Amino acid sequence: MRVGKDYQGVLKRDVEIDEFRYDEHFTFVETATHQTVRRNPRIFSGRYITVTRWADGSYHPNFRPMPMREDLTLERYALGVYNELCMALGGLVEEE
Numbered sequence: 001m002r003v004g005k006d007y008q009g010v011l012k013r014d015v016e017i018d019e020f021r022y023d024e025h026f027t028f029v030e031t032a033t034h035q036t037v038r039r040n041p042r043i044f045s046g047r048y049i050t051v052t053r054w055a056d057g058s059y060h061p062n063f064r065p066m067p068m069r070e071d072l073t074l075e076r077y078a079l080g081v082y083n084e085l086c087m088a089l090g091g092l093v094e095e096e
Contacts, residue, residue: 044088048081051088
């Protein structure tokens with residue numbers, strides 16, 4: 001299995017024991033899908049950006065069409081993009 005790739009299937013616990021401390025063993029059986037799966041699923045959709053996950057597991061932010069309003073300034077737009085990037089990538093990117 002590759003990291004970041006979506007798999008369709010069933011995950012089954014092989015051992016049924018009521019105790020807490022034992023080595024659990026799981027088996028995953030992949031099922032064939034007849035449905036079309038979105039190629040690059042959208043994981044975040046905001047007012048200014050969307051973030052999609054590609055097949056290799058990487059995340060790609062995309063700018064949405066810029067809203068033309070009288071009250072929109074460059075600073076507000078940049079702050080909105082920054083805030084949405086922080087929301088979208090906050091739980092996905094590890095901090096060092």
